Amino acid sequence: MSLFGKIFGGGSKGGKAATPQEAIQKLRETEEMLAKKQDFLEKKIEQELITAKKNGTKNKRAALQALKRKKRYEKQLAQIDGTLSTIEFQREALENANTNTEVLKNMGFAAKAMKAAHENMDIDKVDDLMAEITEQQEVAQEISDVISRPVGFGEDYDEDELLAELEDLEQEELDKNLLEIKGTADVPLPSVPSTSLPSKPAKKKQEEDDDDMADLEAWATN
Known part of the structure; x- marks a missing residue:
């Protein structure tokens, strides 16, 4: 049985394949x-190196044995490093494949849902519906135009x-005004008196002049 078969517990041809999640785990x-x-x-490796250094001058044989064990441990460590790199690569590839599978699965669900949504739709019916909507909009606009148009309710008169x-x-009003003006012109005005108006008595005039002179003198002396 291979190493990966041991890891995943496989080997049986009739066994059920592990899911991606199980394999990743x-x-x-x-x-x-x-x-x-x-x-x-x-x-x-660190311990064997210390042992080799410790026995380098005192016990050469023990130092050599420590170095041999150190080499074996280093070889095993290199193998594990390579195995880890391979496993990491495989895990990342499996994770990517699992992600792609989930994405495709969800896209498939979405495609089926969209197909179900469009199942009862027909492009010709959609075109007919849109044409009907456009026609009804035009009718509504025509109705609005008619309603907003002024209506005479049968009072159709000739403007001329x-x-x-x-x-x-x-013209009738103008003639009436002219007649009124003409009638006013025919009324005789009062005549101007031919005699002159009576003048103030001379004595009264003299008294007024004297009073004015007295006021002027009083103002000058102040």
């Missing part, structure tokens, strides 16, 4: 396991005849 768990293995190997009648009335 399995890959994440595997990544976590390998990451822990990385930490373990890095610590072991009305103007002639108005001119006759104006």
Whole structure:
């Protein structure tokens, strides 16, 4: 059985295939396991390096054994690094495929819903409906124009005849005014008296002059 078969628990031809969500979860768990293995190997490599340095001059054989173990741990660590890269790539590809699947599924639902919405629609019926709406709008506009048009209610008169009648009335009024003016001119005015108006008595005139002179002298002396 392959490594991926062991990881996903596969191997049985008749087994049900894992869903994308299940596969992604399995890959994440595997990544976590390998990451822990990385930490373990890095610590072991560090310990073996310390052991080799410690026994480098005192116990050459022990130092060499420590370096051999260190090399094995480094090889395992490199393999795990490669495996992690492969798993990460596979997980990302699976996540993208799952996203695309969900998007396509939702688009399919939307397409079916749109098809159901248009199922009872016919383009010819839509055109007929729009034409009918336009026609009714035109009828409504014509009705509005007729309603707003002034109506005489049967009082259909000749405008020229009305103007002639108005001119006759104006002429009649003008003639009447002229007759009134002429009648006023025939009334005799009062005659101008032929005799002169009586003048003031000479004595009274002299007294008034004396009073004026007295007032003038009083003003001059002040």
